[in-house]
Amino acid sequence: xxxxxxxxxxxxxxxxxADLTDQQVMDLQxxxxxxxxxxxxxxxxxxITAADVVDSYMARILSxxxxxxxxxGGVAVxxxxxxxxxxxxxxxxxxxxxxxxxxxxxxxVAKVARMVAxxxxxxxxxxxx
Amino acid sequence: MSLEPDVVTxxxxxxxxxxxxxxxxxxxxxxxxxxxxxxxxxxxxxxELAMNLVLHTDRGGLIRLTAxxxxxxAVIELVAEDxxxxxxxLALAMEDGFSTRGGLGCGLPGTRRLVDTxxxxxxxxxxxxxxxxxRRP
Ligand SMILES: Nc1ncnc2c1ncn2[C@@H]1O[C@H](COP(=O)(O)OP(=O)(O)O)[C@@H](O)[C@H]1O
Ligand SMILES: [Mg+2]
Numbered sequence: 001x002x003x004x005x006x007x008x009x010x011x012x013x014x015x016x017x018a019d020l021t022d023q024q025v026m027d028l029q030x031x032x033x034x035x036x037x038x039x040x041x042x043x044x045x046x047x048i049t050a051a052d053v054v055d056s057y058m059a060r061i062l063s064x065x066x067x068x069x070x071x072x073g074g075v076a077v078x079x080x081x082x083x084x085x086x087x088x089x090x091x092x093x094x095x096x097x098x099x100x101x102x103x104x105x106x107x108x109v110a111k112v113a114r115m116v117a118x119x120x121x122x123x124x125x126x127x128x129x
Numbered sequence: 130m131s132l133e134p135d136v137v138t139x140x141x142x143x144x145x146x147x148x149x150x151x152x153x154x155x156x157x158x159x160x161x162x163x164x165x166x167x168x169x170x171x172x173x174x175x176x177e178l179a180m181n182l183v184l185h186t187d188r189g190g191l192i193r194l195t196a197x198x199x200x201x202x203a204v205i206e207l208v209a210e211d212x213x214x215x216x217x218x219l220a221l222a223m224e225d226g227f228s229t230r231g232g233l234g235c236g237l238p239g240t241r242r243l244v245d246t247x248x249x250x251x252x253x254x255x256x257x258x259x260x261x262x263x264r265r266p
Contacts, residue, residue, distance in 0.1 A: 019148050053151055053169065055176040056233040084169035091170065092239030093225060 003028045011112045015047040025061050036074040042116045045108035049080035059096040066099035075115045079108035135196040142189030147179035150192040161196045161203040163265050174243045177236040178209035186213025207261040215253040
């Protein structure tokens, strides 16, 4: 089963399931990149609230996806990291996840909008901070 | 509190098995009074070692977790073992960023930082065995 991608304005939203498979990762990357390339979205927010752990394997997948989105001219933000996940990542080694983060989905969407606006992108809703 | 050791064994050959092993690890740790954060750390260490069994050996291997309670304390032993190709240079494999398969190369060094005691033995052509301990005061 493909991981669903929702569209909120010009931002794509996706929630990773706990038991994410390799195939799902590839499908998700292809789907998101296609939407960004088609000019239908400026960025992607990946919610990991449901992920039971973020190990180095998952960290690599997340960073890789963010890099691909960036290459396509979009921005990617990671949202919903649980405190235990964050503490474990810090203990394992800094720099395991190389991407922007936000507290929750809402914060992620705002961050995408802000980042697109600050680099002069086509996002027209500029939130005031 | 029980003085009998609480043992969980998972045979790991696929990603699905790795997910089962880390879920078992978290449940075991919580059952023996470890905090959510410590249980999560153990689950992550198990995930790293289990994924190494999936990615770096042909036939996978075994994850065995043994919890032992004592008065006001507990210890969990984590063993990952396989009959895979072995690791020719252990010092190199323990370095941050070293990977023979394009991984992040922080599974082994990261696991060492997550646990209280870490020991690894490996013989080329025979296999690898990693033993870790996590303690609860
Ligand atoms: N069980 C194992 N059997 C054989 N080689 C292993 C095993 N576990 C780890 N290795 C070797 O050690 C290297 C480092 O492992 P690790 O730190 O987990 O990084 P990664 O898995 O990202 O490559 C691996 O690339 C692999 O060469
Ligand atoms: Mg690894």
